[in-house]
Structure formats: C-alpha cells, structure tokens
Amino acid sequence: MAISRRSLITGFGAATAGVLLAPAPSALAAAPMGAAALAAAAALPVTSRNSIYTRKGTGPLYWNIYGWSFPNNAPIPEAEWQANIDWLAADFAPQGYTMACTDGWGACTRFTANGYRTTFDDEWQHDWSYWVNYLAARGMTLGVYHNPLWVHADVVADPSYTVVGRPDIKVADIVTPGDIFGVDVGFNDQYWVDVTKPGAKEYIQGYVDYFKSLGVTYLRIDFLSWYETGTDAGIGTVNAAHGSANYETALQWMHEAAGDGIELSLVMPHLFNDAQNEIKYGDMVRINADADHGGWDRLSGGRQSWQNAWPDWFNPFSGFTGWAHRSGRGQLILDGDFLMMNTFASDDERRTAISLMTIAGSPLAISDLHSTIGGNGWAYTNPEVLAVHNQGLVGKPVFYNGTPYSQDGASRDTERWAGQLPDGSWVVALFNRNDTDTVTRTVDFAGLLGISGSASVRDLWTRTDQGSGTSVSASLAPHACKLVKVVPSAATKRYHAAFAAWGGGAHFNNNHTGCAGMGFVDKLEAGSEGPTVTFAVQAPSAGTYTVGYRYANATGATSSMTVSVQREDRTQVSGPFQVSFPGLADWDTWSTVTGSVQLAAGVNLITIGRTGSDTGAINLNYIELNV
Template identity: 45%
Template sequence: MAVSRRAFLGTSGAIGAGTLLAGLGAQSAAADPIAAIGNPVPRPAARNSLRMRTGQPGLQWVTYGYNLPNNANIPEDVWKKNLDWVIREFAPYGYDTICTDGWIESSQRVDKNGYIVSQNDEWTHDFPYWINYLAGHGMKLSIYYNPFWITESARQDRSIKVKGRPDIAVADLTADWDPFTKDKIYWVDPHRDGAKEYVQGYVEHFKAMGVPRLRVDFLAWFETGWDQNLGVVMREHGRESYEMLLDWIDEAAGKDMVVSLVMPNMANHGELERSRGDSFRINDDADKGGWGRLSGGRQDWRPYWTQWSNPFTGLTGWSDVNGPGLIGLDADFLIASSYASDDERRTTVGLFTIAGSPICISDTVDTIGDSAWVFTNPEVIALSKDGLAGKPLFNNNHGYNWDTGSRDTERWIGQLSDGSWIVGLFNRGDEPNTRAIDFAKDLGITDQVKVRDLWARKDLGTMTSYSADLPTHGSALLKITPTEGPVRYDSTVAGWSLGAVFDNETAGYSGRGYATNLDKTDATVSFAVTGGGTGGSRSIQLRYATATGRAADVWVTVTSGSRVAGTARYRLRLPGTGGAWKTARVQVDLVKGRNLVKVVGIGATAPVHLDYLTVEGGPSPKVAGR
C-alpha cells in the first residue's frame, strides 16, 4: 500500500486499536507509580555516545518548512539559498547543523552497495559535496534516512551487492509484498542472510561521509504496520525484528553518531528505544505549526505512536525518562512564522529549551518574516549549549499516562551544570493568567536568590518567590542564582533510570521530593556537574535516608567532559539512618567543564532515598524542609 507523507499527516481519528494494543503489551491505567511504566531492561540506561555526555540537544535548521507546504523534496537551488541564509543569520549564534527531512522517495541514485548518494536524483551535487560546503562554514549535515530501507533502483540491479557480502544481492533482502512506498522503497527483512551487513553498512556509509546525526523515521510502521490515523498501512514485522534493527543501528552508530528515533511506539515506556537512541519523538508532527499544534488537540495518552499529541503533554509525559546522561525528548520542528503573537513564539522556544528538545528551525528565508529574533537570544541559547533537560513540577509519583494531575505542564524547573536553576512559567489558557513559583516550596531554597529574566535579558533583583501576570499563551523564563553555600544539585531534576524514580510520600519527609529505589542494583540518579575553570579533586556530599538502621552501599561514578572516555568509580558506604536524613561524603576528581556524576545502587535490604548532592567550592542555598 502506498502511503504519502501528506496522508500520514492527516488528523482523522484512530482506527482499530484493539489488536494493536495487545501486540504492544499495553499498560493498564491502574494506579501504579512511575516505576510501573519505567521498567529497566538488561542494557545500560542510555547509549554511550557524545550526545549523552554533552547533553546538548542541538541547534539546527531543517528543510521541513519547504517540504510540507510543497509536498515535495527541496530543489537544490532553494536548498543553497537557505543554507547561505542560515550560515549568515544563525551560525553566529551557535546553530551548527543543517538537517534534511522526508520526501526521500525520489532518491534512487545508489552506489555499488545500494546506498543513496544524494538527497534527490535531480540534484547536481551529492552528499559529500554539501558536507564539504557546510564544513567550510563550520557547519554539519544531518541526514534523514532509514537504514531499514532498500530503493527500487537497488532491487532492479542485481549487480548491487551487500557490503562485505559479494555473494548476496541487495535485491534478495526484501520482497515485492513488503513495500514502504510502492515502487520506490521497500523494507529490509532482518531475518535474511546479509541483512545485518546491509543495515550496518548503511550507517557506516553516512558516518564515513562525516554525518554526525542520522534521523530514522517510521519506526512504528515497521514494528506494527499500523498508524493512528490510517489504520493498517503495511506488513507488521514484529517486535523481535524491530529490536534487532535498533540494535544494529545502535552498534554501527557507535559513540560519535547521534541516533534520532522518529515515530516509535515506545512500548513499555520505551524500554527498547531509551537505550538505543539519543533522542525520540514525543508528539505528533509539527505540521503547519501554530498554537493548536503546540498545546491543543488530543490531551490524553495512548499506548502507541503518538502517546501524546502535542509538545506540552508529550514533554510532560516523558519527563521521567529525560535528564543528564539520558535520552533526549524531541518535540519536532519550530515554525516561528506560524504563531499569532510574539508571546506564543517565546512560549514555544522557552518550552522546548527548558525540556531539552532540539531547537530546529523550519521556517525558510522566504517565510520567516520578522520572527528570526526568537531563535537568537544568546542567554536562551546558552541553556541548550549547557545541556539543560528540565522537568515539570511533579506533584506525586504517579504515571502521567493515567494521572494528568501528577505533573504541572505550566511550571517547569531544571538545573544547569553550575547548579543555577532555570524556571519556566507558561500560560496555556486563552485568557491572561497568573503563574507563580515559591523558591522555598518548589526549589527548596530558603535564602533570597538573584533572579534574571532571560527573554528581557534583565536582572530583576533578589527574591524568595516570583509571580507574573502572563498574557494569553504567554510565558516567563528565569535564571535563579543562589548566593550561599556549596553548589547543590537536586535529585528532583536529575536523570532517573534503571529503576530509580521520583517520590515525595515517605512519612515524615517535608521537602518537595527526592529520588528513590537506590536499594535496587544499578538504579541510577545522574547529574550534570561542573568542574569549574580548573577541575581537580572535589568533595561530593550526598544527603540521603535509609528506611532502616542497616547500611547500604552505592557507587558514585564520574564521566568527565565531552569526550567519550573512561569512567571513574568510587564506592560509598551509607550508614543506616532509620528514616532520618543524613549525609555521606566522597572525594572525586572532576575535569574542567561538564562532568556526568551518577549515584548507582549496589543493592540493599531496605529503601534508599537521595535528596540532593553538593559539590564543594561554589554557591548554593540553604535547604528548606530537609
């Protein structure tokens, strides 16, 4: 069945979900905590990649703004015009990546192993030409393609052989009855001899060109053959085949290539995808943009693509799996010209930034008008460069899939690697509304702190709380800088993985939350911590509690800098506290700049909670209620 990208972007209601839900192992909407939808898998919590070390989601421009309204691949002259515009207008602010997008069926020119060599057969120049062109301007090319695909041109030429397997024709890796788009692209059958070599060779084909990021789309269609709007669209390949192909891509991409997963079903709260991709799409396509796409539409959860429809609910719903060293949340593209006001533009970029989503411009030089300013605020851009991955305020440990009151979509918080806080307040309503945050109650800070308005680029003075009357669809984005004590990193905005989760219900605890389950082997809480301008030996202090008087051990690991290097590991004994909050200290070595610090459970007989950690040698507040 031929299905166009245009058809896929339709918004008709879901069809025939019953069979699909059974196939995906759909979770019940029962009153289970987050742990019930965050089951650990027998793999690391995340890819061992450069993206995970730096946390940077990416500052990019994509061709989507031409592709969608024209329902066509971008012509080469239009491509060149836009590249030069991005280089001129956005590269000075740190935008460093140009992204191709779908509408790829017309790319049928392939090499001797069946791999495409250009974005479009009508283009004069191939990928290496444009990679070199961009490199000359300090930029990179991200390519949209699925290594599971085989072109019709490769199927028709039996002289095209699998890389490293001259005995196998690429044509023999697929079948007439398994098209992605009829007469243009077909799916690989992963169970055929040579399939692994073909798929991994495709990834290596792009890596050899110097491509830093591969965007792999239509994963749900491959796994289940089903679409939320169209029903059955093609053959179901099944979860075993899907897992096999994700593993092959992950392995071939290695430590230096970013793997962007698009349209994944994310069954069992993403148990496969979270450790095999650097980012995954968490909402419907951007389509034509506008407020309705950002905040409107379907508000409820589904156990298949797309779980949540808009970025506000998608970023909120997946916020328990993001954080330092963990998979990034991709809310799709940004179309500044599609919004009705500058307030909406600030809200969109502010939400994407605080949640750690890529800032991917899809306006073109001909459509952006006077809206480019929203992408060029250096203080907002600095948050993405630091790897900020914040969270909405959590009210309890329930899954957002069944309790939408468990998290506040309109109040977000996060910490930078220097320990300063970022606060985002949003008004999703159609009338002006007040939004507020109390620094003691919501951040655990009792001292007055310095507050800066990042959009206005203006200091607001020292405060203990903040309140703003926000216009319709308006927002505020603040930087909160503590002034006293050692630098404190709060577990409520850390990364939770492999069984570690948020909680705030332990009897006698009066703070706003903590990470728990560190009694489980390998349960991990991760923090992005700066080593300052020099690095060196630092004392890290954990504030923790155990449920009994028995001691528990944890590992404190440090992975330093942006390079994918070794990890130092320190064992720390946590004496039993009988439910009281106490501290334990360990000396570690940090490098200059960003370090990924993890607290990892070794195994204990009673629950272990982690409140926060402090690092000597920098500012931090007094702590409220702890």
C-alpha cells in the same frame, strides 16, 4: 515516488482516541578506594545508549527543509536548498545553528554498488559529498533523513547490487517479496529489510557507516512504528508487522554502527514499555505528532490524553511532560519537532514555543525559510536563552506525585518547569496555555527547588535583573510565558536528584516527608534495571571537593551505593567507589553522609547508582558540593 510522510499522516494524531494509560547527625562516607578496591568495585550499569550526544543533555540547533516541503508536498529544489543554507550561514550559524537537514520528500534512484542513495533527490545535480563540503566551508554540517531499513525497489529489481562486505549476497536477498513500506496506503518504491536474513546486518550497519564516512553528523530515522507493528493509530494497517524483537535488533545494529560518530534521531516510535528499546539504542526520540502547519494548535492543542501507540502524546507540552522521567544526561533527548516562528500569531506565542523547547532540552529546529522568516528571527537568537541551552539544560515539569503522567493527568504540571545547570543555578519556566484568561504562575524556591535562602532572578527574554527573593511569580496573558535564571546565594551548591537524570528504574517520589524541595529519587534498590542518578556539576578547577549526600534509609541496616565521575566524553575522572549510608529510624528521617570526590575542571557527570556489589537501598534527595 517521494516519501511525503508529513502529508500522509496530517491530522491523524489528533483524531485518534486517547487512552489513559531537622537533619540527622552526619556520618562519614567511605573515601575513594585504593587501586585494589577500585578494581574490585562493580562498574555502574548502563541501561541507555549513553552516547556523547545524550551526555551533553540537549538536542542540536539546526535548520530543516520542512517549512518548504510540507506546504508544497514536494522535494525542496536544490537552488532553494542552497539559498536557505546561505541564509542560515549568514544569520544563524554564528549563533550555533550549524546543521542543515533534509526530510522525507526526496526521491533518489541513484545508488552506490551496495544500494545506498547518493543524493537527496533525482532533480538535484549534486550528491551528498558535495553538500557536506559546501556546508563545511561555512562551518556547518549535514544531517540526513533516511531509514537504513529501507531498500529501494530499483535495487531489489537489479541483481548487480550486493550487500556491502558480502559480494555473495544480493541486496534483493535481504527483503521478502511483497514486504513494502506503506504498501496498504499506496507506497510502492521501498521494501523493508528482513533482519532475519543473512546480509541484513551488514546492509543496515553499512548504511550508517556510509553516512558517517561522508561526514553526515545526524541521521533522522522515520516511520519506526510502521516497521514494528505495521499499523498507524490514525490510518490502521499500513504494511506487514515485523515485531518488537526484530525492531530491537534493527535498532541495536544501528546503535552499534553509529557509536559516537553520528547522532541517531528516532522518529514515529511507539515507545512501548516506557521506551525500553529506544532508550537503549537511540539518542533522540520524537514525543509528539508532526509539526504540520505549525502554530499554537500544534504546540498546545489537540488531544491531551495518552494513547499506547504513536503518537502517544499529541502536542509537545503533553509529550515533554509525559516523558520527563526519561530525559536528561545520558538518557533520551526529547524532540518536540520543528519550529516555524512565522506560523505563530504573536510574540508571546513565539517566546513560549522557544521557552518550552529550551526548558525541556529539545533540539531547536528552525523550519522557517529565508523567504518566510520575516522579522521573527530574534526568537531563535536570544543569547541568554541559547546560553542555557548550550550548558545542557534539561528541565522537568513540577511533579505532584510519582504516578506516571500517562496514568494520572494530575501527577505533573505542564505549565511550571525548572531545570538545574552545572554551575548550580536554575532555570524556571512558567506558562499560560489558557486561551482566554490571564493567570498567575508561581515557583517557590524552597518548596520546589529546595533552595536554602534567597536567590537572584534574571529574566532571560528581557535580559534584565529582577532582584533577589524566595520565589518567582508572573501574571501571564493567554499563551504567554516567563523564563528566568535563578542563582542561589548559598556558597555551597546543592544539586537536586528530583531534577537530575534518572536511569535504569530510578524513579521520582514524594511519598515521605522531610526532604528538601519537590521530592526525591527512590528505587535505588536491588531488582531494578540498574538504577542511577546522574548530576552535571561544574568545577572551577581539577581537585578534590567535599560532597554531602542527603539520603533516607529505613532498611534496618547500612546500605551502599557506587559513585563514578566522568566527563561528557566518558573519560573517567574518579571512581567507581562505594559510599555507605547508615540505617535511619524510618523513611521520613533524612541524614547527610559526607565525603570527598575528585573532579576535573569543567563539567563532570557524577553518577550514583545501585550495582550488583552494593547492598540495601536508599532514597536520594540531593548532593551538595563546595565547588
């Protein structure tokens, strides 16, 4: 039977109950170390998968079959798949939408000798390889929906199927009798892999390697919450629970096999314990319920509170806001699910949907069809909106305090967002989620972004300059938005920690006065997981640049942090080297330590963190460079 995951869980996410869970004098930084000191310096800790995909910042631009399969509750016919690929190649691939991806309706009973499916659906004539080549001829790639933890019942029943690299182990031997995916809701064609059995690792990693070898670039892995706990928040018990330890093992094996060769999209994860497993082993995570029928209700409506089970947030506005502390370069790509412009009631809603996905760094996933897109394709192809996405924009909502959004629904603002680009410019998004009233939204450049002086403003949707000023404000009709680019006039570029990527326990706060902008990053201290702050900085040419670190340190002694500079592909540019931060009077006193840093031409990821070789603690407000 086809795995019709969307139809199975429609509406359940909405039904589940929510559960709320003046600068001090400068000091001189330590200069980059010599070879001996470099060798002795501790490398910055890595507490995330940190793949080339997450280091880019944003999710992919692509098309998915959902817009056909969901309303039809059936696998997309191969002829329809081809017609949509040809349309995508002509109308959207030139703008960067260069991947086509399957989803969860295909039923395949044709397998390799190791039990791996060879095509999307039994009704399709062609296999994966054919479609990889068909797409490649059009400058595109294939994404596949499949969970490597699944073993088809036909494979289990046939002892001729053996584990890849282990001809002594039958595929049937890596499952437990009766351990069937979704057995309590009527599924009967897929078993779950038992990761405690010999051969399980080879099977799971072999599945990832199999897709990589075919040229698949993106693997969408679904129903992870069902594997971990055996439950669904809207349905109840669905199958046997496998536990968080086995879940982590499975994710780790997939991560090891994937490397930088395939992007791992984790779908329907519980995200327990602040996504501690998903951030270590995945590139992308779904942060809201399924797109379902699309439209404004799925974008902004439904349950607004948090629950400690999939989907913890119902709509993308809440999900992006609630998980903003886990997003950014090298951390997690937040996936707001599919977009269907034909399901929205107005152009204002279409602009809001694209603007929200863009400012949050989400994939832009088209699920309209060649037959349903109508005149709405413009929403996906605005060149200035795509330009900031392609520069790796991952913004954050305005934070009012450091309390998690799951515990305090007033701690973050879902309708005011900002993000900083590698060239030092900003993108600001203002939204009106109200259904009836026109409202005014404002972002003050100094007060929230820490911009010194004025800045020029350009509207990205109208593609017009709005002049210079010290704030941006908009009167917004219901469901409308404003998306602008803001370019500070100051020659020295200031990159704010509050809008950077926070790793390993680094944490937003604003509980001390005197800092510039919305706040600062704290928990750069011993006892955390290995806290880091990563900034994406564009350098016009390779060379040595002056850098200033704006910090507070009231530990009573000099503290140190380690700095490292890499390219997005992890090529080391400079460091690691230590920077010393002299003690100050109290945590409301801020100072700037200056030094130098070597950068490569183009985008550099500058990471500042607390290693085991460092001492003390600091709060970090921003770094400033003469790039």
